[in-house]
Amino acid sequence: MSFVNHPAFQSLVLPFVLALAISALLRPLGLRWAALGAALGLVLALLFWPGFDWPATSRAQMLPWVALASTALAALAIALKAPGTRAMGRRNGLIAAVLLTLAALALAAWGALGGSLLLAQLALMLATVGGVAVLWGWRAAAVLPVSLLPLLLTGIGIALCLAWLPAGGAAASDGAGADDPYYAPSWK
Structure with missing residues (x-):
């Protein structure tokens, strides 16, 4: 098993390192651009795994495209200085980011316990x-509503995919020893 193909590396290490590095690299362009580093880190991590498949034949294959399109729209909004590109207050920005992170952790638990x-x-x-x-x-008190939008839309997409799973997970449709219909890891 390769370390790069391990799910812990793909889920935790790679997105964290990419998002931090991109935020640091965008810092000289200003706080507006650096706040977009988390969304860009997500898109690059999704490029690495599971990848951008076209045409997207399943709902799960559409999630990277949702992240890419919403990040591109957020970058366009920041470039045009559209409404929603001013930093929220430190407290409000932290609360919004913490709530988004907690919701994503809840989605991860739902996915792990719910069959995908x-x-x-x-x-x-x-x-x-x-x-x-x-x-x-x-650290920088620079959380923009538009920079959290790609993360929120991707989370909504994951929640919809989880909601549309068959009742009882994959085992209900393929027998007792069935695997996740979406998941084919390369580390097995």
């Missing part, structure tokens, strides 16, 4: 970059 390890792993990726947004908001 892929969606649980994607939710952990979301929680990890949400944690970077919390750190960035605590």
Whole structure:
């Protein structure tokens, strides 16, 4: 088993390192751009795993595209200085980022207990970059509503995928020893 293909690396280490590095690299451009580092880190982590499949044939394959499109729209809004691109207050920004991170952790638990390890792993990726947004908001007091929008939309997509799973998970449709229909890890 390769360390790079391990789910813990893909879900926790890679998104954390990418989001922190991107936020630090965007810092010279200003706080508005650096706040977008968490969303860009999520998109790059999703590029690494599970990848961008086209055409997206399942709901889970649409999630990276949702993250990419919403991050591109957020970047456009920041470039145009649209409403919602001013930093929230330190307290409000931290509360919003913490609530988003806690919601992503709840989605990860729902995915793990509800029958989809892929969606649980994607939710952990979301929680990890949400944690970077919390750190960035605590350190620089620069959390923008538009920078949290890609994370929120990806979380909503994960929640919808989990809600549309068959009752009883994959075992209800394929027998007692069935695996997650979305999940085919390369580390097995």
